[in-house]
Amino acid sequence: MHEEINGLLSAYADDELGSKQRKEVEKHMSVCGECRDEVAQLLELKTLLSSTYEELEMKNSNMEQMVLARIRSESAHEPQSSRGGVAAALAGAMILIAFLWFASSVITKGIHVGVTLTSISFSLIRSAFSVAGALPNLLEIFLVLALIVLLASGWSVRRLLDTKSTG
Amino acid sequence: MDHELQQLIVKAKKGDQDSFSELIQRYKRKVFRHAFAMVHDQMEAEDITQEAFVKAYFSMDHLKEEFAFSSWLTKIVANLCYDRIKKREKQPQLQMDPEQTELIADTQSEVENLQLKISLQLAMQKLTPGHRTVIVLRDIQGFSYQEIADILEIPEGTVKSRINLARKELRKELLRG
Ligand SMILES: [Zn+2]
Numbered sequence: 001m002h003e004e005i006n007g008l009l010s011a012y013a014d015d016e017l018g019s020k021q022r023k024e025v026e027k028h029m030s031v032c033g034e035c036r037d038e039v040a041q042l043l044e045l046k047t048l049l050s051s052t053y054e055e056l057e058m059k060n061s062n063m064e065q066m067v068l069a070r071i072r073s074e075s076a077h078e079p080q081s082s083r084g085g086v087a088a089a090l091a092g093a094m095i096l097i098a099f100l101w102f103a104s105s106v107i108t109k110g111i112h113v114g115v116t117l118t119s120i121s122f123s124l125i126r127s128a129f130s131v132a133g134a135l136p137n138l139l140e141i142f143l144v145l146a147l148i149v150l151l152a153s154g155w156s157v158r159r160l161l162d163t164k165s166t167g
Numbered sequence: 168m169d170h171e172l173q174q175l176i177v178k179a180k181k182g183d184q185d186s187f188s189e190l191i192q193r194y195k196r197k198v199f200r201h202a203f204a205m206v207h208d209q210m211e212a213e214d215i216t217q218e219a220f221v222k223a224y225f226s227m228d229h230l231k232e233e234f235a236f237s238s239w240l241t242k243i244v245a246n247l248c249y250d251r252i253k254k255r256e257k258q259p260q261l262q263m264d265p266e267q268t269e270l271i272a273d274t275q276s277e278v279e280n281l282q283l284k285i286s287l288q289l290a291m292q293k294l295t296p297g298h299r300t301v302i303v304l305r306d307i308q309g310f311s312y313q314e315i316a317d318i319l320e321i322p323e324g325t326v327k328s329r330i331n332l333a334r335k336e337l338r339k340e341l342l343r344g
Contacts, residue, residue: 010331014305016312042334045341049306052284053204060213063195064188067220071184074221 001028005035013042090143094150101154121150168234176233191220198244204303205248207292215251219244241308242318245300252296290340298333305330
């Protein structure tokens with residue numbers, strides 16, 4: 001019994017036991033001096049901990065300004081460059097997808113139509129970039145829109161080619 | 168949580184720097200104390216405090232509920248402290264200067280009290296970072312077991328047993344002196 005209760009004393013000192021366990025601990029403590037002493041020592045330790053670290057203060061009196069200065073300098077150059085990286089990766093992925101999409105149709109069903117469509121898709125990407133460049137905050141949105149347009153045009157091309165080859 | 172604090176957090180989330188500045192003012196002591204109790208070095212603790220707030224500002228988007236701000240911020244600090252301690256594991260620990268004690272304290276009981284506090288800080292440095300963290304969260308920051316479980320992402324039962332073990336270790340180190 002003593003061992004079992006002893007393992008609960010720390011949580012008892014923190015008042016983190018359910019009422020059933022708390023009552024068991026209190027019942028045991030009424031007959032066990034060792035556990036009573038241990039609870040007293042635990043409470044003393046808790047008080048010592050909070051009083052020791054409570055009185056510590058920072059030497060730096062302008063923490064707010066220093067943090068804000070760092071925030072400003074970091075937000076001044078960071079987002080733009082990372083955004084550019086993401087945009088480049090997205091554009092690369094889009095071109096690849098567009099090519100794969102066309103490739104299956106183009107190679108099997110005629111290069112002539114394919115070349116035209118590839119140049120259309122390139123001009124789409126190019127125009128997406130020039131618009132997005134003017135509004136850097138909306139770059140991602142435009143890229144996603146461009147992707148949707150590309151996919152839609154790709155789909156209509158496949159249909160076109162299908163109709164052409166069957167007709 | 169009071170309404171004013173909630174408003175501050177909402178505004179800070181939208182990038183309002185004045186509101187964020189006020190949040191720093193409210194929480195800096197808490198953050199500093201946590202960092203100091205982990206690393207026991209004034210300069211490093213202040214540096215961690217600064218870094219924690221910068222990190223918090225740039226990840227405010229990830230804060231889902233305003234009422235959890237304190238726990239969320241504490242999680243950032245706890246992780247930063249862990250990283251620092253890991254990096255310097257091999258470096259010698261800072262020792263306190265016993266002579267300094269006599270300069271601050273006048274009476275015998277004040278001297279004893281100060282010596283006890285210094286012994287405690289030395290004992291805390293001997294604990295593993297994991298044990299030190301739960302003691303800091305419970306006895307210095309006053310979080311409940313449930314909150315500690317959320318901050319450290321471990322079960323509440325583990326929190327309970329870890330605090331129990333950490334205190335046993337701490338008392339052993341204190342007696343060893
Ligand atoms: Zn007992």
